[in-house]
Amino acid sequence: xxxxxxxxxxxxxxxxxxxxxxxxxxxxxxxxxxxxxxxxxxxxxxxxxxxxxxxxxxxxxxxxxxxxxxxxxxxxxxxxxxxxxxxxxxxxxxxxxxxxxxxxxxxxxxxxxxxxxxxxxxxxxxxxxxxxxxxxxxxxxxxxxxxxxxxxxxxxxxxxxxxxxxxxxxxxxxxxxxxxxxxxxxxxxxxxxxxx
Amino acid sequence: xxxxxxxxxxxxxxxxxxxxxxxxxxxxxxxxxxxxxxxxxxxxxxxxxxxxxxxxxxxxxxxxxxxxxxxxxxxxxxxxxxxxxxxxxxxxxxxxxxxxxxxxxxxxxxxxxxxxxxxxxxxxxxxxxxxxxxxxxxxxxxxxxxxxxxxxxxxxxxxxxxxxxxxxxxxxxxxxxxxxxxxxxxxxxxxxxxxx
DNA sequence: CTATTAATTAACCACCGGTCAATAAGGAGG
DNA sequence: CCTCCTTATTGACCGGTGGTTAATTAATAG
Numbered sequence: 001x002x003x004x005x006x007x008x009x010x011x012x013x014x015x016x017x018x019x020x021x022x023x024x025x026x027x028x029x030x031x032x033x034x035x036x037x038x039x040x041x042x043x044x045x046x047x048x049x050x051x052x053x054x055x056x057x058x059x060x061x062x063x064x065x066x067x068x069x070x071x072x073x074x075x076x077x078x079x080x081x082x083x084x085x086x087x088x089x090x091x092x093x094x095x096x097x098x099x100x101x102x103x104x105x106x107x108x109x110x111x112x113x114x115x116x117x118x119x120x121x122x123x124x125x126x127x128x129x130x131x132x133x134x135x136x137x138x139x140x141x142x143x144x145x146x147x148x149x150x151x152x153x154x155x156x157x158x159x160x161x162x163x164x165x166x167x168x169x170x171x172x173x174x175x176x177x178x179x180x181x182x183x184x185x186x187x188x189x190x191x192x193x194x195x196x
Numbered sequence: 197x198x199x200x201x202x203x204x205x206x207x208x209x210x211x212x213x214x215x216x217x218x219x220x221x222x223x224x225x226x227x228x229x230x231x232x233x234x235x236x237x238x239x240x241x242x243x244x245x246x247x248x249x250x251x252x253x254x255x256x257x258x259x260x261x262x263x264x265x266x267x268x269x270x271x272x273x274x275x276x277x278x279x280x281x282x283x284x285x286x287x288x289x290x291x292x293x294x295x296x297x298x299x300x301x302x303x304x305x306x307x308x309x310x311x312x313x314x315x316x317x318x319x320x321x322x323x324x325x326x327x328x329x330x331x332x333x334x335x336x337x338x339x340x341x342x343x344x345x346x347x348x349x350x351x352x353x354x355x356x357x358x359x360x361x362x363x364x365x366x367x368x369x370x371x372x373x374x375x376x377x378x379x380x381x382x383x384x385x386x387x388x389x390x391x392x
Numbered sequence: 393c394t395a396t397t398a399a400t401t402a403a404c405c406a407c408c409g410g411t412c413a414a415t416a417a418g419g420a421g422g
Numbered sequence: 423c424c425t426c427c428t429t430a431t432t433g434a435c436c437g438g439t440g441g442t443t444a445a446t447t448a449a450t451a452g
C-alpha cells in the first residue's frame with residue numbers, strides 16, 4: 001500500500017516553500033521563478049510541479065502565514081496593558097510596520113491584482129480587515145461610523161503602498177508612520193461631530 | 197540630407213503610441229506586449245524598436261499625457277466658481293475619480309515599482325503631488341501642517357489602490373468616494389487642534 | 393544611376409509558467 | 423532474487439514574453 005516512504009525526503013513541499021520564501025523576501029512575486037527555486041534546490045523545475053499544481057499554490061502557502069502574522073500582531077496589540085488610545089496608535093503603527101517590513105508579501109496580499117494569486121488571498125484579506133475594524137471600534141470611546149473605520153483602513157493601506165517606494169523597512173519610515181497614525185487618530189476622534 | 201521623407205508614413209511613433217494606448221485601456225502594462233502592438237499594427241515587433249528604444253519608452257510617452265490630464269483636472273477644479281470647501285471636496289473626488297477611471301494608467305503612474313518604467317514617472321508624480329499640496333493649502337481656511345496634507349494625499353492614494361480591486365470606474369464607487377472625501381475634509385478641518 | 397539613409401524584417405537571445413512521457417528509485421510480495 | 427507497483431524526478435517541449443541586430447528593402451537626393 002505504501003511503497004517508497006518519503007523517508008529519504010528528496011524534495012518536500014516544505015523545502016520548496018522555504019526556498020520560495022527565502023527568495024520572496026528580497027525579490028517580488030514575478031522575480032521568483034519556478035526555475036530559480038529549482039536551481040537553488042538542485043532539482044529540475046518540473047519536479048516542483050509534482051508537489052504543487054502551480055506557482056500560485058506555493059505563494060499562497062507562504063501568504064497564509066503572513067496573514068496569520070498580521071492577525072497575531074493585531075491581537076497582541078489588543079491584549080496589551082496599555083490604555084485604549086495607546087493601543088489604537090499601536091494598531092495603526094503595527095499595520096503600517098507590517099506592510100513596510102514585508103513589502104513583497106504585502107504587495108501580493110493587498111496590492112497585486114494578478115488573477116493568478118487572487119481569490120485565494122481575497123478572503124484572507126477580508127478576514128484581516130474585519131478583525132481590524134472590530135479592534136478599532138472596541139478601542140474607541142464613542143460609536144464610530146463604519147465608513148470612518150473603513151476610511152482609516154484605506155489611509156493606512158495608502159501609507160504602505162506609497163512609502164514602499166521610498167523605504168526598505170519600517171525603521172526607515174518610523175517618524176512618518178507615527179505622524180500618519182496620529183493624524184488618523186485625530187480624524188477618528190473628531191468623528192463624532194459628523195452629521196446624520 | 198533627408199532621403200525618404202516620412203511622407204508615406206509606414207509606421208510612425210504616433211501610430212505605435214495610439215495602438216499601445218488603445219490596448220492599455222483594457223489591459224495592464226504586462227498584458228500589452230510589443231508583439232501584440234505589432235500584430236495589431238501589421239508589422240513585426242522588431243520594427244517598433246526603430247521608433248522606441250524599449251517598451252518603457254512607449255508607456256512613458258502615454259503616461260505623460262495622463263499626468264497632464266491629472267494636473268489639468270486639478271487646475272479646473274481650482275479655477276471653478278465654487279467656494280473653497282466645495283473646491284476642496286472636488287479636488288479630492290477628482291483625484292479618486294481619475295484613479296478609478298484610468299486604473300491601468302494609475303497603476304503605472306503611482307503604484308507599480310517596476311524598475312523599467314520607474315524613475316521616469318517618479319518625477320512627474322512628485323510634480324503632481326506638489327500641485328496637489330499647494331491646492332489643498334490654498335483652499336484651506338487655516339494654515340495646515342504639511343504632514344496633514346501629505347497624510348490626506350496618502351489616504352486618497354489608498355482609496356484608489358484599494359477600490360480598483362472592486363470597481364471598474366468612478367461611477368461604481370461614487371458614494372464611497374464621496375464619503376471618503378468628506379472624512380478627509382473633516383480630518384483636515386479639525387487639524388488646527390493639533391498640539392505643537 | 394548611385395549613394396545615402398529610413399524603415400522593416402526575421403532570426404536570434406534568454407527568460408517565463410506549465411505539461412508530460414520516459415525514467416529512476418525504493419519497498420512489498422512472491 | 424526478482425518482479426511489480428508506486429512515487430518521485432528528469433528534461434525535452436510548448437507557447438509566450440522583452441529585447442537585439444544583421445540583413446534587407448525602399449525611397450529620395452545628388
